[in-house]
Amino acid sequence: xxxxxPRLTRAYAELIRLWHExxxxxxxxxxxxxxxxxxxxxxxxxxxxxDLSNPHAQHEIAREQQSGGFEWAYVETIPAELWNDVTRMYxxxxxxxxxxxxxxAQRILDSRESVDVVKPPQEDRSRVTVxxxxxxxxxxxxxxxxxxxxAEQRRGIGGRNVLISCSLERYPWDxxxxxHATLLRPEVLGLRVAVAGERPDDFIDAIRQxxxxxxxxxxxxxxxxxxxxxxxxxxxxx
Numbered sequence: 498x499x500x501x502x503p504r505l506t507r508a509y510a511e512l513i514r515l516w517h518e519x520x521x522x523x524x525x526x527x528x529x530x531x532x533x534x535x536x537x538x539x540x541x542x543x544x545x546x547x548d549l550s551n552p553h554a555q556h557e558i559a560r561e562q563q564s565g566g567f568e569w570a571y572v573e574t575i576p577a578e579l580w581n582d583v584t585r586m587y588x589x590x591x592x593x594x595x596x597x598x599x600x601x602a603q604r605i606l607d608s609r610e611s612v613d614v615v616k617p618p619q620e621d622r623s624r625v626t627v628x629x630x631x632x633x634x635x636x637x638x639x640x641x642x643x644x645x646x647x648a649e650q651r652r653g654i655g656g657r658n659v660l661i662s663c664s665l666e667r668y669p670w671d672x673x674x675x676x677h678a679t680l681l682r683p684e685v686l687g688l689r690v691a692v693a694g695e696r697p698d699d700f701i702d703a704i705r706q707x708x709x710x711x712x713x714x715x716x717x718x719x720x721x722x723x724x725x726x727x728x729x730x731x732x733x734x735x
Contacts, residue, residue: 506608508587509601510555513562515579516598517541517570526569536669540566543668555605557626562602564676571599623685629670629678635661642680660686 522541525534540561547554561567580594595601627638639661646656663686668679 504587505589505592506552506555506605507550508583508589509595509605510549510558511586512575512579512583512595512601513558513567513598514544514547514549515583516573516575517567518545519579520573520576521567521570528569537566539669559602559605560677562598563606567598571602572597575601623682624679626677626679628676629672630676631672635670635672635678638678639680646683660688663688 518541522538529537544554544558544561547558549555549558558567562571574597575594584590584592595604625638625642627635627642629635629638639657643657643660646660660683661680664679664681667681667686670678672678
């Protein structure tokens with residue numbers, strides 16, 4: 498398809514953001530319970546702070562509109578006053594509004610100016626948005642992103658699972674309804690991987706060396722995230 502002008506792509510992203518800020522949070526969808534609506538408002542807040550001049554952020558909000566927490570408003574049409582505000586803001590007076598919010602999202606995704614949502618900018622490896630429609634797929638992607646952590650990990654310590662849990666607290670994910678999950682590096686979460694042998698007589702090193710055994714853990718998800726080839730065990734990672 499013809500290449501879309503970057504300003505127009507930016508305008509579609511802003512259109513989605515403003516619709517949810519002005520109209521979406523003012524009318525809870527009937528299918529959402531209270532906790533789901535709270536999560537929806539958190540995503541609206543997330544994109545309020547996002548830099549939508551960044552193609553990666555544009556792609557992210559488009560995915561959110563098509564298959565994430567904004568999907569419930571996919572067929573919502575564009576109010577005339579909102580489109581007028583956006584056209585003035587980005588000087589796109591010769592363009593007609595998209596049919597609905599879903600169409601605006603699709604135009605962003607179709608644009609050659611968009612980036613692959615699965616790959617963050619090369620200079621930023623502090624986070625990654627991965628294809629994950631199941632726990633098993635999330636684990637495969639997490640093992641790759643946290644390869645250095647997995648290499649240092651012993652069964653029972655659960656370093657990778659801690660990072661997954663902390664990431665999903667920041668960016669909630671449900672494999673049944675969302676196709677992408679965001680994983681964050683330890684330093685973004687305020688954590689640091691303790692290198693083996695870094696501190697003599699360290700608690701973690703004692704576990705690594707087998708001097709201490711973790712029999713159970715407290716906290717975390719009630720259903721542990723397992724590798725595809727694992728069965729549920731009482732001493733599983735967590």
